[in-house]
Amino acid sequence: MSATTKARRDTPPEEATAKAPPPVTERSSVAEKRDPGKAPPAATTPFLLDFFPLEGPDQTRLARFFERLKEGLLCTTRCPRCGALHWPPRVACPACHAEDLEWIDLPSTGRIYAFSAVLAGAPLGMESDVPFAVGLVDLDGVPLRIFGRIDGRPWKELDIGSAVRVEPLPLADGRVFYRFRTVD
Amino acid sequence: MSAVRRVAIVAGATTPFGVRPTTWSEMAQEIGAALFRAEPELRSEDVDSLFVGAAEPERFAFQSHVAPLAAEQMGLTPHRILQRTELACASGQSAIRSAYAAIAAGLSDVAVAVGIEKMNLPSMAEANTSMGCVMDRAWDGPHGATAPPFFAMVAQRHMREYGTTEEQLAAVSVKNHRFANTNPHAQFYSKTFDRAKLARLPVVAPPLRLGDCSSMTDGAAAVVLAAEDRAYRYTDSPAWIRGTGQYSDFHNLAHAGPLTDWKGLTHAAREALGRAGLTIQDIDVAEIHDCFSISEIVEYEAFGWCPRGEGGKFVLDGRSDVGGDVVVNPRGGLLGCGHPLGATGIAQSVEIFQQLSHQVPPSRQAPDPRYGLVHNLSGSANVHSIMIYEGGRAS
Ligand SMILES: [Zn+2]
Secondary structure, eight states, X not given: OBOOOOOSTTSOOOOOOTTOOOOSOOOOOTTSOOOTTSOOOOOOOSOBOOSSOOOSTTTOTTHHHHHHHHTTOOEEEEOTTTOOBOSSOOSSOTTTOOOOOEEEEOOSEEEEEEEEEEOSOOOTXXXXXXXXXXXXXXXXXXXXXXXXXXXXXXXXXXXXXXEEEEEEEEOTTSOEEEEEEEOO | OTTOOOEXXXXXXXXXXXXXXXXXXXXXXXXXXXXXXXOTTOOGGGOOEEEEEOSOHHHHTOOOOHHHHHHHHHTOOOSSEEEEEOOGGGHHHHHHHHHHHHHHTTSOSEEEEEEEEOOOOSOHHXXXXXXXXXXXXXXXXXXXXXXXHHHHHHHHHHHHHHOXXXXXXXXXXXXXXXXXXXXXXXXXXXXXXXXXXXXXXXXXXXXXXXXXXXXXXXXXXXXXXXXXXXXXXXXXXXXXXXXXXXXXXXXXXXXOOSTTOOHHHHHHHHHHHHHHTOOGGGOOEEEOOOSBHHHHHHHHXXXXXXXXXXXXXXXXXXXXXXXXXXXXXXXXXXXXXXXXXXXXXXXXXXXXXXXXXXXXOGGXXXXXXXXXXXXXXXXTTXXXXXXXXXXXXXX
């Protein structure tokens, strides 16, 4: 998944929060002058894709999702032609293939349908999060069950039916994503 | 359909599976050598087409365009169809299905389907990252979605809805590891597991322990497929492909529906069995996708070997063991053999070929089997792929 596409880090990084994941890798630049007789350093890539989406308006037609998330709200698309409610947000309706979709805000609360926890085998950038809980959450009042990290109470204190709320997750490089957090 | 030709597996081989000090390309050479050793009648010039099942060589071996690389490494010069098939955990079965389609349509006469995967890297976190890309990377991936927590949620719901127990999960793992002790190529050939030992292994994703999960594995497997007029050049006991089916209805985890009812599997099985003119009760031996212990339990139910919710009892009662209703995963399964993504589906078909021709050790031989089945799920059980074989001379 590494690629040399246009850098996404054009936007100045916002102040990182304590929860923000670190960059996937930190490597030295190959552009530094070096003695040609010496062994080359490990190659570096100017841009390395990570798990988080590219979210600027020059990279996705769903930029509004991330803008709204920075305001604290989860939103998605709905099809005005057939009424289908989508997750994740889309640019074309899978049910009727309409392309003129509308944005709607989603409820910020829900209940756990199923959950587990990652106690080992985490991907890059998530090793220091271990152990962490993940689950499928039924959002209140809409027919959507979406997957997400569950912060807050430790996994041993969760149960099917536990209440959670959506919480924006600011990333160190200015992007944003969401997680769930337990409601006390 | 009269133009469709019958197709059979006529030879097969696997490399050892495990954490192996060897590269992707070296394993391609190794499986080529093993295949030609297994079938002395096979000549390189017989093989007109090659299908290469490989899930993530770009990530695990930093190599694209692997089909011609595999051909060169194996000593093959395909001159009709050469392609890679990628379907994550079902990449190997996809190679067989594609070869089958090509031969049935008359575009190929003799084809090799090979699966190769190198998964063990110096950095396990990097390997785990690659596994995370199998999911909807941009939406489920950032939360840490990989296979273990997903299948753990399946287990949690199955336990909640049906009272399935850790003892029943362990029964799958004990059975498949016991079978693996008969298979020198299995990753866990020389390791024994009983219920007490499994219960001492660490929890990976609750309620799943290490022994409930298949491993990161390096390995390769290959089969030769031939048209009906060529099959008996290579063997007296071809494994005829009688049916195949596949179904996919979601990818993002939001659309997984009830986690304990794998409708996609039921649809794919109906398609495959319908094409074969069989029912599930006709199947004597099956290699099904036990990527996790809970998977095999849900699969018993979705195939219809037992009612919904009774998969745990089915295995605990020995009904999926030798002497039961159907022998399931006698090769050792993914739990016992390891799971090199691209190789697994092909190694399963090698086992069915050998089961139907009585070439496996007696301790895992299904009694006089006529029909065998191979099933792979891929990703979050959002795709199911099935093949049905018949041994001997098909009528
Ligand atoms: Zn629509």
